[in-house]
Amino acid sequence: MLDHVIKGASVVDGTGAPAYTADVGIRDGRIDVIAPRVTEPARSTDDAGGLVLAPGFVDPHTHYDAQLFWDPYATPSLNHGVTTVAAGNCGFTLAPLNPDRPDDADYTRRMMSKVEGMSLVALEEGVPWSWHSFGEYLDALEGRIAVNAGFMVGHCALRRYVMGADAAGGRPTPDQLDHMVRLLRAAMEAGAWGLSTTQSSTHSDGDGQPVASRHALPEELLALSRAVGEHEGTQIEAIVAGCLDQFSDAEIDLFAEMSAAAGRPLNWNVLTIDAAVPERVPRQLLASERARKAGGRVVALTMPILTPMNMSLGTFCALNLIPGWGPILGLPVPERIARLRDPDVRAEMLRHASSKEAGVFRRLADFGRYVIGDTYSEANRGLTGRVVRDIAAERGLDPFACLVEICANDELRTVLWPMPPDNDPASWALRAQTWQHEDVLLGGSDAGAHLDRMCGAPYTTRFLGDCLRGRKLVPLEQAVRMLTDDPARLFGLRERGRVQEGFHADLVLFDPERIDAGTATLVHDLPGDSPRLDSRAIGVRAVWVNGVEAIRDDVVTGAVPGKVLRSGRDTRTVSTR
Numbered sequence: 001m002l003d004h005v006i007k008g009a010s011v012v013d014g015t016g017a018p019a020y021t022a023d024v025g026i027r028d029g030r031i032d033v034i035a036p037r038v039t040e041p042a043r044s045t046d047d048a049g050g051l052v053l054a055p056g057f058v059d060p061h062t063h064y065d066a067q068l069f070w071d072p073y074a075t076p077s078l079n080h081g082v083t084t085v086a087a088g089n090c091g092f093t094l095a096p097l098n099p100d101r102p103d104d105a106d107y108t109r110r111m112m113s114k115v116e117g118m119s120l121v122a123l124e125e126g127v128p129w130s131w132h133s134f135g136e137y138l139d140a141l142e143g144r145i146a147v148n149a150g151f152m153v154g155h156c157a158l159r160r161y162v163m164g165a166d167a168a169g170g171r172p173t174p175d176q177l178d179h180m181v182r183l184l185r186a187a188m189e190a191g192a193w194g195l196s197t198t199q200s201s202t203h204s205d206g207d208g209q210p211v212a213s214r215h216a217l218p219e220e221l222l223a224l225s226r227a228v229g230e231h232e233g234t235q236i237e238a239i240v241a242g243c244l245d246q247f248s249d250a251e252i253d254l255f256a257e258m259s260a261a262a263g264r265p266l267n268w269n270v271l272t273i274d275a276a277v278p279e280r281v282p283r284q285l286l287a288s289e290r291a292r293k294a295g296g297r298v299v300a301l302t303m304p305i306l307t308p309m310n311m312s313l314g315t316f317c318a319l320n321l322i323p324g325w326g327p328i329l330g331l332p333v334p335e336r337i338a339r340l341r342d343p344d345v346r347a348e349m350l351r352h353a354s355s356k357e358a359g360v361f362r363r364l365a366d367f368g369r370y371v372i373g374d375t376y377s378e379a380n381r382g383l384t385g386r387v388v389r390d391i392a393a394e395r396g397l398d399p400f401a402c403l404v405e406i407c408a409n410d411e412l413r414t415v416l417w418p419m420p421p422d423n424d425p426a427s428w429a430l431r432a433q434t435w436q437h438e439d440v441l442l443g444g445s446d447a448g449a450h451l452d453r454m455c456g457a458p459y460t461t462r463f464l465g466d467c468l469r470g471r472k473l474v475p476l477e478q479a480v481r482m483l484t485d486d487p488a489r490l491f492g493l494r495e496r497g498r499v500q501e502g503f504h505a506d507l508v509l510f511d512p513e514r515i516d517a518g519t520a521t522l523v524h525d526l527p528g529d530s531p532r533l534d535s536r537a538i539g540v541r542a543v544w545v546n547g548v549e550a551i552r553d554d555v556v557t558g559a560v561p562g563k564v565l566r567s568g569r570d571t572r573t574v575s576t577r
Contacts, residue, residue, distance in 0.1 A: 002027050002042035003547060006509060009048035014055040014484040014498040016477050024053060026505045029547035029561075034501055048509055051541055054480045055499050056083025056506030057460045058487035060441060061237075061269050061301055063087060063116050063449035064149065065094050070126035070527050073146045073556045077447050077457040079537040080517060081508035083545045084148040084488075084496060084565070087448070089237050089269070091198035091213045092116060093154035094127070095137035096183060098161045105129045107160065110206025117316070117450035121528030134183075135190025138564050145562040146550045148506065150491065150571070152237055153187040155197035155213035155224065167212035168205060177220060181227045188227075191566025193491070194234035194264065195224050201241045202321045208330075218254055222261050229262040233492050233571030236266040243268050245359030246280055252287045259296025263577050265490060266291070270444035271302040272360050273434055275426035281434055288439035297576040299490060301444040302434065304463040304482075306420045307456045308520055310373070310533060311364075313340065313404070314412030317453050322361045324352035333412055340404045350400060363421050368392060368399035372406060373415030374522075380409050387419075432473040435482065441490060442482045451532035458517030458535045465516035465539075476512070492572040493565070505547035514539030 002025040011034070012019045023038035024031060033040070062085045064074050074085055092112060097104050113120040131137040134153050141149065159167035162179045172180065184195060203211045221238075228234045236258055240251045247255075259266040271284055284300060291298040311317045313329065313336070320329045328339050328349065339345050352358060353365035368389030375383055383391065383406060392402035407414040434440055442463070445456035460483055466472075467479040474482070488497025495503040518536040526532055536554055543551035548561035565571065 002032060002038070002040050004044050004046070005038050005042040006046045006048045006053055006507070007038070009051055009053035009509065011499055012052055012054045012477055012480045013500065014481055016481040016485075019052070019477060024499065024507070026544070026547045029505055031499065031501055031503050031505050034499070046509065046542065048541075050511070051509050052476070052512050053499060054081070054508050054510070055484040055497055056508055056543065056545065057081045057483045058084045058086075058491070058493070058497060059445055059447060059457075059460075060086045060267065060443035060487045060490065061089050062445060062447040063089060063092070063118075064447065065151065066112065066118060066123055066127050067448045068141055068145050068149065069128065070122065072144055072560050072562070073550070074149075074447070075556070076455070076535055076537065077445070078147050078543060078556070079540065079551055079554050080458045080461045081510065081537070081540055081543055082147065082457070082460060083506035083508070083543065084150070084493065085447070086150050086152070086193065086491065088152035088154055088192070089196050090116070090203070090239050091155040091196050091211065093134075093151065093157045093196070095131055095134045095153075096157055096161050096187065097129075097132050098164070099132045101164060104160055107206065108157070111156070111211065114206045114316070115203050115211060117453055119451065119526050119528065119530035122526040122530045126527035133190065134187035134192055138191050138566070142564050144560055145564070146545060146556065146560045147562040148496070148545065148565050149562060150193045150565040150567075152194055152196035152235070153184060153192040155195060155216065156211050158183050159212035159216070163212070167215075168209050169215055171215065171217065172220065177223055181223055184224055184227050185230065188231040188234055188567055191564065191569070193567050193571065194228045194236055196237040197221060197224075198239040199241065200239045200243065202244070203239070218257070221254065221258055225258040225261040228264055232568040232573050234262070234567050234573070235264055235491060236262055238266055238268055240268070243270070244361070246283045247287055252290055255287045255298045256291040256294040256296050259291050259298055259576060260294040263295070263575055265297045265299055265574055265576060267299040267301055267441065267490070269301045271300040271434070271440065273302060273427060273431045274363070274422040275424060275430050276422065278430075281430065285437060285439065295577055297439065299439050299441050301441050302431070303444050303456065303459055304431070304435070304442050305459045305466070306423055307454055307459070309418060310453050310520070310522075311416040311418060312412065312414065313407045313416075314414075318361065318364060322353050322364065323355065323357045325349055336412065337408045341408065343401070346400055346404065364418055366421060367403050369419040369421065370403060371417040371419060373417050375406075376410040376413045380406055380414065428471055428473065435474065441486055443487060451526070452522065453533070455520040455533035455535050458537065461510075461515050461537055461540065462517040464510070468512050468515065490574065492574040494570055494572055505544055507544040509541040509543075511539040511541065
């Protein structure tokens with residue numbers, strides 16, 4: 001007897017092949033049979049007439065390392081059809097932790113709170129912190145998650161374990177570097193997918209200092225990369241300063257050398273596509289071209305939607321990352337307001353925001369295009385939903401001065417929504433063109449991070465809705481392949497990413513007439529009543545993970561059928577040679 005049969009679905013199998021109508025039978029966690037009509041009895045069935053059945057989506061860049069402990073469903077990703085997540089990105093992981101330094105857990109919590117926007121209270125109250133080795137961390141998740149999850153091991157954690165406080169600012173001795181390599185090997189033997197690292201200028205720890213991996217020289221990165229190549233089914237994920245705008249020659253060479261040294265793909269996050277900066281895409285993809293010549297492969301992640309950003313002058317957000325803005329926005333609120341009201345200070349801030357050094361953050365500098373979100377004072381009554389440009393014109397102020405006054409009335413608590421400058425036909429045409437490149441992959445949601453600032457997790461359903469009823473930049477079959485088989489093949493996932501007999505039954509059943517994502521709203525459902533942005537899935541009938549129903553009509557079922565996917569066992573080597 002089959003466990004479940006999905007009857008009469010329009011099957012989009014993930015390969016890019018044309019959709020076809022079929023029954024799909026599930027047994028023991030796998031797709032047992034696909035046929036025009038399945039007659040074998042089943043314990044349960046779905047009438048899927050008029051619905052699309054696709055493979056579960058694979059999100060290649062998340063930070064669910066902590067959230068899975070208090071939310072095994074990885075919401076809202078699972079609601080939006082994501083059945084497999086890649087975590088442990090950007091050089092930041094919760095393991096390994098040195099047993100001789102218990103305070104390292106506190107350092108890690110404060111770093112994750114600062115650099116990835118995770119609630120410190122949630123990290124303290126919602127995570128057990130019961131491990132030391134990376135394998136013990138993976139074991140702590142085994143059997144209690146509803147999604148499949150694979151984890152890179154973070155370079156910052158390796159450095160901190162070996163070098164302690166010297167990790168931020170120091171250089172390892174030969175013995176310390178050898179110790180890091182051995183730690184990385186042990187993590188991969190336990191199932192880590194490979195190495196993640198960052199040298200991004202925007203990444204600082206809880207003390208405001210550059211995170212540990214930013215101090216690594218190329219020889220350290222190459223030694224770790226070579227170790228990645230010794231293990232089956234591994235990868236590299238890396239971030240450098242040029243990821244935010246345009247790579248330097250040295251960064252292009254570093255990516256190519258790291259990938260070639262490992263003989264493994266290296267992916268980076270995130271390729272921003274904007275027709276107003278036409279030179280960016282070819283410059284960023286030069287890294288892929290040079291890597292292939294060197295015997296490596298460098299893959300750029302890019303988002304197929306414009307992710308709304310929730311900002312504020314009162315809390316840490318992307319505005320703090322504009323050169324010169326951090327020291328001002330880090331002041332106590334009364335002093336911050338006084339400085340922001342100074343015309344000379346504002347002029348200097350605007351100069352920094354429009355400079356070449358601001359990189360991709362230049363897109364945040366058009367303050368007339370900001371929309372006012374939640375307000376908290378009588379003076380701001382009626383401003384929610386209005387565009388700053390219009391308010392400024394009424395008041396005879398320049399837009400930035402107007403925005404500052406609105407925020408000051410709320411003691412800087414005002415929620416701000418910047419309208420993206422790249423929501424134009426030329427930019428969307430450039431995106432569609434760029435998506436066809438062999439070294440460009442959809443993803444970069446950052447799901448699990450920046451929880452009260454952005455909500456990238458629904459990119460899957462929003463993209464499909466756009467493909468079916470919006471801009472229609474790619475056909476449905478290709479869109480599904482880009483969300484499923486493409487990332488599954490990059491990571492070497494075994495028997496995942498397709499609707500195919502014998503494959504794991506990670507499946508999404510959705511209504512093509514309705515598939516979409518709801519507006520992001522602020523909810524307080526994290527440990528300690530901490531806030532995050534959430535978005536409901538629209539038109540998703542059901543999601544199965546390893547053959548078990550995990551979502552039904554946007555509600556979790558309570559089942560936890562997910563697997564911790566371990567390198568070698570659950571991933572095969574994707575060699576660049």
